[in-house]
Amino acid sequence: xxxxxxxxxxxxxxxxxxxxxxxxxxxxxxxxxxxxxxxxxxxxxxxxxxxxxxxxxxxxxxxxxxxxxxxxxxxxxxxxxxxxxxxxxxxxxxxxxxxxxxxxxxxxxxxxxxxxxxxxxxxxxxxxxxxxxxxxxxxxxxxxxxxxxxxxxxxxxxxxxxxxxxxxxxxxxxxxxxxxxxxxxxxxxxxxxxxxxxxxxxxxxxxxxxxxxxxxxxxxxxxxxxxxxxxxxxxxxxxxxxxxxxxxxxxxxxxxxxxxxxxxxxxxxxxxxxxxxxxxxxxxxxxxxxxxxxxxxxxxxxxxxxxxxxxxxxxxxxxxxxxxxxxxxxxxxxxxxxxxxxxxxxxxxxxxxxxxxxxxxxxxxxxxxxxxxxxxxxxxxxxxxxxxxxxxxxxxxxxxxxxxxxxxxxxxxxxxxxxxxxxxxxxxxxxxxxxxxxxxxxxxxxxxxxxxxxxxxxxxxxxxxxxxxxxxxxxxxxxxxxxxxxxxxxxxxxxxxx
Amino acid sequence: xxxxxxxxxxxxxxxxxxxxxxxxxxxxxxxxxxxxxxxxxxxxxxxxxxxxxxxxxxxxxxxxxxxxxxxxxxxxxxxxxxxxxxxxxxxxxxxxxxxxxxxxxxxxxxxxxxxxxxxxxxxxxxxxxxxxxxxxxxxxxxxxxxxxxxxxxxxxxxxxxxxxxxxxxxxxxxxxxxxxxxxxxxxxxxxxxxxxxxxxxxxxxxxxxxxxxxxxxxxxxxxxxxxxxxxxxxxxxxxxxxxxxxxxxx
Numbered sequence: 086x087x088x089x090x091x092x093x094x095x096x097x098x099x100x101x102x103x104x105x106x107x108x109x110x111x112x113x114x115x116x117x118x119x120x121x122x123x124x125x126x127x128x129x130x131x132x133x134x135x136x137x138x139x140x141x142x143x144x145x146x147x148x149x150x151x152x153x154x155x156x157x158x159x160x161x162x163x164x165x166x167x168x169x170x171x172x173x174x175x176x177x178x179x180x181x182x183x184x185x186x187x188x189x190x191x192x193x194x195x196x197x198x199x200x201x202x203x204x205x206x207x208x209x210x211x212x213x214x215x216x217x218x219x220x221x222x223x224x225x226x227x228x229x230x231x232x233x234x235x236x237x238x239x240x241x242x243x244x245x246x247x248x249x250x251x252x253x254x255x256x257x258x259x260x261x262x263x264x265x266x267x268x269x270x271x272x273x274x275x276x277x278x279x280x281x282x283x284x285x286x287x288x289x290x291x292x293x294x295x296x297x298x299x300x301x302x303x304x305x306x307x308x309x310x311x312x313x314x315x316x317x318x319x320x321x322x323x324x325x326x327x328x329x330x331x332x333x334x335x336x337x338x339x340x341x342x343x344x345x346x347x348x349x350x351x352x353x354x355x356x357x358x359x360x361x362x363x364x365x366x367x368x369x370x371x372x373x374x375x376x377x378x379x380x381x382x383x384x385x386x387x388x389x390x391x392x393x394x395x396x397x398x399x400x401x402x403x404x405x406x407x408x409x410x411x412x413x414x415x416x417x418x419x420x421x422x423x424x425x426x427x428x429x430x431x432x433x434x435x436x437x438x439x440x441x442x443x444x445x446x447x448x449x450x451x452x453x454x455x456x457x458x459x460x461x462x463x464x465x466x467x468x469x470x471x472x473x474x475x476x477x478x479x480x481x482x483x484x485x486x487x488x489x490x491x492x493x494x495x496x497x498x499x500x501x502x503x504x505x506x507x508x509x510x511x512x513x514x515x516x517x518x519x520x521x522x523x524x525x526x527x528x529x530x531x532x533x534x535x536x537x538x539x540x541x542x543x544x545x546x547x548x549x550x551x552x553x554x555x556x557x558x559x560x561x562x563x564x565x566x567x568x569x570x571x572x573x574x575x576x577x578x579x580x581x582x583x
Numbered sequence: 584x585x586x587x588x589x590x591x592x593x594x595x596x597x598x599x600x601x602x603x604x605x606x607x608x609x610x611x612x613x614x615x616x617x618x619x620x621x622x623x624x625x626x627x628x629x630x631x632x633x634x635x636x637x638x639x640x641x642x643x644x645x646x647x648x649x650x651x652x653x654x655x656x657x658x659x660x661x662x663x664x665x666x667x668x669x670x671x672x673x674x675x676x677x678x679x680x681x682x683x684x685x686x687x688x689x690x691x692x693x694x695x696x697x698x699x700x701x702x703x704x705x706x707x708x709x710x711x712x713x714x715x716x717x718x719x720x721x722x723x724x725x726x727x728x729x730x731x732x733x734x735x736x737x738x739x740x741x742x743x744x745x746x747x748x749x750x751x752x753x754x755x756x757x758x759x760x761x762x763x764x765x766x767x768x769x770x771x772x773x774x775x776x777x778x779x780x781x782x783x784x785x786x787x788x789x790x791x792x793x794x795x796x797x798x799x800x801x802x803x804x805x806x807x808x809x810x811x812x813x814x815x816x817x818x819x820x821x822x823x824x825x826x827x828x829x830x831x832x833x
Contacts, residue, residue, distance in 0.1 A: 534635050535673045537657035538666075539683075539743065540691035549686060553677025553726065 117174035123147060126288050129174050133257045133291070136264060146277040146287035153281045159444040160473045160505060161413050163349070163386065171320045171351060173289045242306065249305050251335075252297040256324050259295035266297055270328055274357035274394045274421070282353040282415075283390040286322045290355065293323035298333040298364075307563060309338040320351040327357070329364035331397065336367040338566060349377075349412060354389045362397030362424065367405070369562055370418075371570055374410035376577075381440030381469075384412025391418035392448075395427035395456075403430040404447065405561045407570045409577040412441060417475065419448035422456035422484075429458040432558040434570070436551075436577045437470030437502070446476035446507075451487035451517070460491040463555045466502035467578055473505040480517040487517040495525040496554050498547065498578065548575030586611045586648060586782050587632075587751060593642035594624075594631050594807075601627045603807035604643070611750070612779040616793055616818060617786045619804035620826040625786045626670065628804070629755045633667040634660050647751070662694030666749035668740040670756040675727035680739065683727045684709060688746055712745040716772050734765030741772040752776070752783045758792040770795030790822040805829040 117128045126147050130140040155166070246253050252263060260267050277287040294310045310325065329335055352374060358366050368391075377384025387410075393402035404418040420429025431447035449458035458478065466472035472495065480487040495504035506523050528550050536546035552559065552571055559567050587609040594602035602624045609615055619625050631638050632645060634657035645652040652660060675683065689699045700708070713723060716738045728736050737757055744752055754773065758766055773796055777783070785796055793801075793815065801817040802809045803826070810829045811817065 529673070530636060532673045532675060534633075534657060535669065535675075536687075538633050538635075538661055538669075539687035540658050540661040540694065540747070541687055542658055542690070545686065545690060549678055549683070550675060553675055556677040 115175070116172050119172055120169040121147075121171070121173060121289065125173050129289055129291055132174065133260070135257075135260055138264075138268065139260055142272070142277070143288050146284050147289075149278055150281070150284040150288055153284060155281050159415050159475070160471065160507075161415060161442040161444050163413055163442075166349075166351060166386070168285075173320055173322070174291050245305065250299040250302055251304050252295065253308055254295055256293045256295040256326060257291070259326075263295075263297070266328065267295070267326070270357070270359055271324075271326055272357075274359060274392050275355050275390050280390060282388040283355050286324060286353050286355045286390070289320075290322045290324035293325045293354070294327075295325075296327040296335060296337065298329045298335045300331040300333060300361075302330075302333045304333070304335040307336050307338055309340070311340045320353065322352075323354045325354070325356040327359070327366055327368070329358075329360045329366050329400075331361045332363045334365045334367075336563060337369070338563060339368070339370045340373070349384060349386055350375075351386050352388070352411075354391075356389070356391040356418075358393035358402055360393070360395050360397060360400035360402055360424075360427075363399045364397060365401040365403070366393065367403045367563075368393070368418070369566055370404075370406040370408075371562075371566055371573065372406065372408045372410055372414075373573060375412075376410050376439060376441050377412040379439055381412070384441075385410065387411035387414045387416060389416045391416065392421065393419070393429065394421045395424050395429060395453075398424040398426055398453070400424050400427045401429070403432070403561075405430075405432040405558065406434070406445075407558075407562070407566075407573065408433070408435040408443065408445060409573050411443075414441075414443040414445050416445045417447055419450070420458060421450045421452065422458060422487075423452045424456075425453040426455050427453055428456065430561075431458075431460045431462070432561040433462045434465070434555045434558045434574070435463070435472060435474075436465045436467070436574060437472045438468040438577055439470060440468070441470040443471070444473045444475055446474045448477040449479070449489055451478075451480040451484040451489070453484060455486040456484060457488040458490075460489070460493075461557050462491075462493045463558055464493070464495040464504050464506075465498070465551055465554065465574075465578070466495065466504045467498035469501045471503045471505070473507060475507045475509075477509040477511070478519055478521075479509075479511040480514045480519075482513045484514050485516045487512075487514060487519075489517075489519045491519075491521045493521075493523040494554070495523075496551065497525065497527045498551075544575065544578075547578050551575075551578060584611050585609070585646075587784075588646040589643070590646075591643035592628075592631070592645065593640065594627060595639045595641055596627070596637065598639075600641070601638075601807055602631070605804075605808055607802065607809060609751075609782055609784065611782055613800065614777065614783045614785065614796065614798045616796075616798035616801045616815075617784060617804055617809075618788070618790075618801060618818065618821060619829075621788070623804040624807040625788075625804055626755055629667055629753045629784070629786055632660075632753060633657060633665060658690070659694070661747075661749075662691050664748075664750035666744055666747055666752045668737075668744060668752065668754045668757050670759055672728050672736045672740055674729045674731075676729050678727050679724055680727050681709070681723045684723075684743065684746060687743070691747055708746065709742075712742055715775070716742055716745075717768055718742055733760035734762070734768070737761060737765065737769050738772070741769055741776075745772070745776055750781060752781065754783065754785045754787075756786055756788065758787055758789065766792070766795065790818050793818045803829050 117125055123144060126143050130143055275283050277284055296308060298304050327337060358368060360366055374385035374387055395402055402420050408414055418431060422429050429449050435443045435445050437443045447460055460476060462474050464472045464474050474493050478489045478491060493506050497504055504525055508521055510519055512519060532550060533546055551574055559570060562570055585608060589605060589607040592602050592605040617625055640653055647663060685705055692699060718738055722735060728739060757769060761769060785798060798815050801813055801815060803811040
């Protein structure tokens with residue numbers, strides 16, 4: 086756990102600037118010409134040595150995208166994006182073809198080291214400080230796929246995973262090496278026509294992770310992808326596809342950062358999850374893209390489509406997210422509960438500070454019989470930010486016995502921010518049981534003063550209260566993420582009062 | 584040695600003057616009771632000493648070991664040894680009492696230039712004190728004051744007072760909302776903390792508390808001033824005659 090420990094240490098030094106991942110790596114990069122056209126799509130496809138079917142798939146998406154308009158229903162406000170002013174592909178210039186991690190540009194390795202991401206295959210023997218009441222971590226390893234701008238630069242623990250039959254590789258490689266799996270599942274959860282940003286992603290995605298867990302296999306380690314945007318004026322369009330075959334299990338972690346820049350950068354990712362009979366996927370995200378400066382300048386536009394399909398009976402998909410970064414977040418990790426007795430979960434902590442705008446939530450679509458879902462959302466708004474929970478729970482006519490429990494809690498810090506809850510509930514089946522609870526509260530002066538009187542600084546007090554507020558969700562994170570997330574929460578709220 | 588010296592203190596809230604020229608001298612190791620009718624400014628005084636926002640000090644000064652207390656943030660005052668037992672302790676959901684105690688204790692130790700306590704040291708200390716106050720382990724695992732009865736909340740205040748080892752304890756109506764059994768437990772906990780290094784200011788409306796916590800001095804407050812000071816017998820006099828005589832004196 087050396088690397089995570091280091092990250093935690095990094096994060097502890099909170100006297101430095103608030104966003105501590107804002108550095109830039111100076112490397113030469115290989116870029117597509119600016120702007121978007123069929124040529125751009127062909128350029129990306131050619132760069133990746135893709136088969137013809139993949140190029141066709143992309144072009145179809147691109148043509149479709151030309152007919153679509155940007156959605157405006159979210160409670161976010163931003164300057165119109167000029168899609169011709171973005172680079173759609175940027176890759177660190179390779180010195181030669183890589184065959185091992187030792188051949189990666191040392192500048193990039195250094196970047197990940199700074200971020201606390203273990204690209205070298207370090208076995209994790211000791212856990213970070215266990216959460217109160219928790220036990221020491223057993224021997225654990227995390228396999229990491231690192232995506233730098235548009236390409237994957239390293240995937241660790243390949244051999245061990247292979248021995249278990251688990252495929253974990255950059256999606257660009259999977260397209261070439263496992264075309265049958267990619268063709269069978271890509272775009273089946275989020276179709277190319279799904280929405281403006283997902284369609285754009287389908288046309289220009291450059292890399293991302295691919296996971297396939299064969300029947301009956303419990304993935305022997307946590308899988309993790311670490312996304313980093315480095316280049317200026319560059320969009321990142323990653324695509325992740327995870328398939329858990331019958332009776333299998335995988336836990337997947339995702340982390341993101343970007344340098345501090347004055348201009349806004351677009352991040353439009355698509356994540357598709359598929360669980361077959363009795364399979365389970367646990368997907369955790371700690372999103373810490375650059376949120377912009379204190380005047381609201383710069384920051385990432387995080388327009389992401391994440392959806393899981395519980396295709397098989399008794400299957401389960403669980404989303405856990407800690408969202409602290411991005412200037413604008415537009416993101417609704419959802420579950421389609423197609424298989425009978427399948428279940429979906431959504432646990433979210435969304436923190437907004439400064440001028441950040443968050444419109445996030447989930448959709449639980451109950452199609453199968455006796456399906457159940459659970460939504461726990463904790464929105465924390467500080468500074469001059471706006472934080473919206475938007476959720477849909479729906480039961481199909483045939484979804485007898487569908488059950489949902491939703492709890493949406495909002496916490497306001499200061500008096501210049503806003504929290505909004507927009508739940509949609511559609512039950513087309515009289516046997517559905519849907520419960521919804523919502524609260525909005527403020528950190529009161531009295532609570533702050535009480536903590537200060539006991540010797541805590543204002544920052545410590547807010548961190549403590551917010552972590553308490555978000556505890557139900559923090560407990561759902563894999564242990565090594567939970568410790569980091571807790572620190573991250575405190576840091577994100579620095580200077581949130583006054 | 585003088586621990587706390589308040590000179591000609593004037594305090595207002597929303598441009599209404601609540602404390603109007605208050606003087607008070609308290610030496611180390613003494614127990615002072617401040618009594619007075621509702622609205623006489625007792626709680627305001629405790630809040631201003633601890634540094635609660637929302638009050639405007641318009642005149643005078645408060646010296647703590649000769650240092651200007653009003654210049655310090657509330658957490659700096661806590662680290663210097665000022666402790667306020669709240670009349671209405673707040674609830675903090677999701678933060679276990681244990682976690683809260685540990686975070687606060689370590690923050691104070693750090694500010695005083697001492698190292699953090701190890702987990703076993705900390706647990707030993709908490710359990711020792713908690714046992715003497717009838718605080719169960721279950722209470723320590725619950726959110727701070729969440730679902731606590733009035734008596735449990737006050738016991739939790741005394742627990743913190745014992746853990747943080749302050750040199751000045753201000754007890755703001757620690758007896759309010761307590762039945763006689765709870766009052767006995769709380770009072771005996773407080774008495775156990777009396778020492779030559781520890782000063783207490785006991786704010787109360789009723790003489791009842793002072794049967795259990797016997798003060799060295801009693802001050803009567805009325806309309807924002809100390810109008811009479813004396814020994815513990817002054818409390819008995821008040822019980823017999825009421826506050827009315829001082830209302831006119833102020």
